[in-house]
Amino acid sequence: MQSCSTSNETGIRTEGPEVVSFSALPFSLTDVKLLEGPFLHATELNVNTLLGYKPDRLLAKFYIEAGMKPKAEHYMGWENEMLAGHSLGHYLSACSMMYQTTGDDRFLERINYIVEELGSLQEADGDGYIGAFTNGKKIFEEEVAKGNIRSQGFDLNGIWSPFYTHHKVLAGLRDAYQLCGNQKALEVEKRFSGWIEGIVTPLNDGQVQNMLRCEYGGISETFADLYADTNDEKYLTLAEIFYQKSFLDSLKAGKDVLPGKHANTNIPKLIALSRIYELAGDVSSRKASEFFWDRVVNHHSYVTGGNCNNEYFGPADKLRNRLGEGTTESCNVYNMLKLSEHLFTWEGSPEVADFYERALFNHILATQNPVNGHVVYNLSLDMGGFKEFQDPEWFTCCIGTGMENHSKYGRNIYYHSDNELYIFQYIASELAWKDKGLKIVQRTDYPGEQGSTLEFTCENPASLAVKVRYPSWAENGIEVLVNGKGKRVRQDPGSFVTIERKWKTGDILEVKLPFSLRLELMPDDSSRVAVMYGPLVLAGDLGPLTDSASKDPMYVPVLMTENRDPSAWLMPVEGKLNTFMTVKTGRPRDVEMKPFYTIYDRRYSVYWDLFNESGWNAREAEYKAELERITKIKEATIDF
Ligand SMILES: [Zn+2]
Incomplete structure (x- = not known):
């Protein structure tokens, strides 16, 4: 295997087969314990969701496909279609992560049971195949392996994206092995991979490329x-x-070919390429991943960190007219965060850490109903729309990634190198850094609190550079104090502030991060804006789902102001956290704005149209006509 060196010669090496060096590595989920806060709450809801599923029901279609009687009725939704099986893979991954997160043996029992069952089915098959969609083995062996390939976007010889499903099953087995030490999972994964190798290895290059159209x-x-x-x-x-x-x-050639492409088909290709870069060292693969990440994050994403409308990328920097109930599929963000994890380990980039925060607080956390744990497919940015939570037993791709999203928060709070500790996110948690004999407790109500406090316990004093994230949104500066004494901060926002010292038990590191209100503008319309408060996207609470006024074209008020500093027209609402009311600005009415992640079962808007009086007078008729046209389209496409 050819490998070439990277520019990152000073980085750290793993003990594994990676040929490149890294700037920072994540901790294991077992090293980080979540403390009270929104992420622990989301995790606990997801514990209930995961334990509510019956492994035998997730396995049922695998039995049917192997010609055996299932032990229970299969689930519905996409599990009842040609994508059957993908949910079992997600479930194995989610339970493996949740086992590490909670230490709850019930997850381990389920993982071990499912792996045993898959092993038995594979044994019965004899060739290494495991699959849940109809006729999968036959079609692959008799058609695909012989070069008889009929493929398009989501169809390979009549099967719905079969390698997508195989990927999820293999990833579940990998996680059962890597995170839970299940040796049999590795054996099943190897045999199944061997079967796939037997299918694709005989194909010539043209046939492979044809197959990969699906x-x-x-x-x-x-x-x-x-x-x-x-x-x-x-x-x-x-x-x-x-x-x-x-x-x-x-x-690799630096061309943004995203417009018109299906996001969730393509983002995972870059995650895979990133992993191959780490193991094979081809720098052009890394460059492609970094280029893609920059294009998606800075040219194809909304303020929430989500991307796409109706699952597809549009033209770069054209988002104004791409707001609707089909915006920002959750899987896309799940995958962009996975890609971000690779990128952060390479460079320790504060831009990546800032994007992670944006998408974590404003998309991932916002996708879960904070009462029952149900998750959305698309996180609607429709002006006047609402979050449509899915039936957890009617499976889709986003139910699958949703199971994982809320199982692994502990993995992305801290990163480290040999002598550096990155405070990657402000989330209440406890880190046990065993190699250093170090424990750090991060106490914070963030984002209810505008800062965080880290308490150190060290077996021996530890020389360490602690790198505190200074978010790009912190336009009013940041304060960093060690044992009550302020440290001079020379950096600008969008950086890490390094505190280097010999840390000892009882040391306290405080970070103060004053939030401020600001507008973020649509790239193609500076008068269509979202309101941010520190890291948080604020959404206007418009009324109940059944609000009869929602059909009124002016249901979403316009904001009538010349002033682009929202602190001039937003007043804090007493007794309500991070909540503001517009003051004589909303027309025809003022509106309460609160963190997007807290909104559920209400109609809302994240984006607003800004006018001044003369502009409104000139455009009112045209604007209302446009809204009426959109309202009619919505009514005509209610079953979309
Ligand atoms: Zn999805």
């Missing part, structure tokens, strides 16, 4: 990981087969 998820990520777990290079070779040249070569 969505294939991030399947090469799992083959790359399998190489890392086994040191067997054949899996890295297999990973490199799943490389769609037309798309990935364009990114």
